Amino acid sequence: MADFQHVYETPPDGANADWTVSQNWDAFSADEHAMWDLLFARQSEMLPERAADAFMRGLDVLKLSRPGIPDYRELNARLLAATGWEVVAVPGLVPDDIFFDHLANRRFPAGNFIRRPDQLDYLQEPDVFHDVFGHVPMLADPVFADFMVAYGKGGLRSLEYGALDHLARLYWYTVEFGLIQQPDGLRIYGAGIVSSFAESVFALDDSSPNRIEFDLMRVMRTEYRIDDFQQNYFVIPSLEQLRHVTVNTDFAPLYRSLEKLPDIAVADILTNDVILTRGTQAYVQGAGR
Ligand code: HBI
Numbered sequence: 099m100a101d102f103q104h105v106y107e108t109p110p111d112g113a114n115a116d117w118t119v120s121q122n123w124d125a126f127s128a129d130e131h132a133m134w135d136l137l138f139a140r141q142s143e144m145l146p147e148r149a150a151d152a153f154m155r156g157l158d159v160l161k162l163s164r165p166g167i168p169d170y171r172e173l174n175a176r177l178l179a180a181t182g183w184e185v186v187a188v189p190g191l192v193p194d195d196i197f198f199d200h201l202a203n204r205r206f207p208a209g210n211f212i213r214r215p216d217q218l219d220y221l222q223e224p225d226v227f228h229d230v231f232g233h234v235p236m237l238a239d240p241v242f243a244d245f246m247v248a249y250g251k252g253g254l255r256s257l258e259y260g261a262l263d264h265l266a267r268l269y270w271y272t273v274e275f276g277l278i279q280q281p282d283g284l285r286i287y288g289a290g291i292v293s294s295f296a297e298s299v300f301a302l303d304d305s306s307p308n309r310i311e312f313d314l315m316r317v318m319r320t321e322y323r324i325d326d327f328q329q330n331y332f333v334i335p336s337l338e339q340l341r342h343v344t345v346n347t348d349f350a351p352l353y354r355s356l357e358k359l360p361d362i363a364v365a366d367i368l369t370n371d372v373i374l375t376r377g378t379q380a381y382v383q384g385a386g387r
């Protein structure tokens with residue numbers, strides 16, 4: 099997840115200045131490896147018809163189907179060969195500038211812990227399953243890999259403009275909760291969806307949420323909720339389009355405009371929206387989770 103409760107300013111004891119730690123793979127227990135296997139089995143069963151082709155290719159290239167929590171040393175050999183990205187272990191959420199600096203340098207910070215059995219379906223801080231199963235397959239795609247570098251560089255710049263909140267929404271509605279229109283239908287690629295059993299179904303099949311064509315300014319104005327299913331999903335036409343708009347847009351003038359434009363509430367529809375599915379919002383009206 100990209101949002102969080104507490105972020106410390108200085109790295110915890112035992113962490114490096116850039117907040118990385120050892121994954122300490124040898125210390126995972128049999129129960130912890132079994133937790134990965136359980137989560138993996140649940141997701142991989144339903145994803146072939148639901149996840150983007152790029153995501154499924156990434157699972158395959160990285161050999162994530164092997165049993166147990168992936169050892170980052172082994173995973174990195176494959177990921178580096180695919181796109182020059184690598185995974186670095188972190189103890190939890192890291193400060194924004196540290197996070198963006200890692201991305202800008204093709205390092206994806208991933209949790210060095212796995213959720214407990216009572217957190218099967220929801221946890222606040224990103225663990226190895228969310229980070230590695232959810233995020234890393236897409237990083238094996240060359241186009242998405244370049245988009246994420248551009249995002250990291252843009253993140254560092256957004257801090258100078260005081261525009262972090264706006265840029266964080268781009269991450270939320272693409273990297274975490276994005277949908278993509280493939281020739282053979284709508285698919286999920288956002289890590290928050292593909293790593294969630296219930297949301298993998300909800301995001302594609304439920305009649306409740308709106309599904310709206312991606313528009314950069316629209317997304318950067320839109321609030322989001324971190325504690326339940328999304329009420330809006332934004333649909334990109336292709337990964338190339340996402341890369342293109344992120345790499346080729348000068349965000350500075352957009353940030354200036356955003357200062358004067360009101361935020362858009364979670365389920366509001368604008369007259370300019372291209373709506374692919376108009377949601378009933380029945381899920382929220384039924385009090386949600
Ligand atoms: N730290 N480990 C970790 N994972 C994240 O997704 C993350 C973070 N720190 C900051 C952050 N995300 C957000 O600021 C960005 O997603 C915008």
Ligand code: FE
Nearest residue numbers: 099100224289
């Ligand atoms: Fe995430």
